[in-house]
Amino acid sequence: MQQIIEKWRRDRINSSLSELRRLVPTAFEKQGSSKMEKAKILQMTVDHLKMLHAIGDTDA
Template identity: 40%
Template sequence: MERITSAQPPPPPPPCLAKQNPLDMAGIPGMDFPMYVYKPRRGAKRGEDSKDTYKLPHRLIEKKRRDRINECIAQLKDLLPEHLKLSTLGHLEKAVVLELTLKHVKALNSLLEQQQRQIISLQNGMQI
């Protein structure tokens, strides 16, 4: 039997499920849409309908996850000092933004350790 795929949204929930309230997903980040629970019948194999009902929420969840990642990378890019941004030519790819951020954080940690050693040496010098 040949499978026919469709780009249409899944059909509305069956009447027995339509009476139920959707799960409250407001507490989960990125889940601002209702999600209905579809339980397969006992002994029944997963059919095309159950795959379609799974795909739509999964696609939305995955899109929200990608959007959050992209937003965080954009914020990291904004936090980078200008001299690091100018060290690359053209558009900063996501991987480059992450590499430059890592380089910058390591440099800041090194500077912090150096300054802490200076403070300790100055405190020791004043006690003598």
């Protein structure tokens, strides 16, 4: 039972990482290249969110 739960958890993580890769422009641009590390996808997401946050702060 524990193995099934762990597989389900890993599948959810991988699915979310795939979605982030599609949503973050810099990650999407590199989609054709070799498989991207999970840490790289997360870092690109953080960088993109920081950029959006900075843009939002200047619009106020």
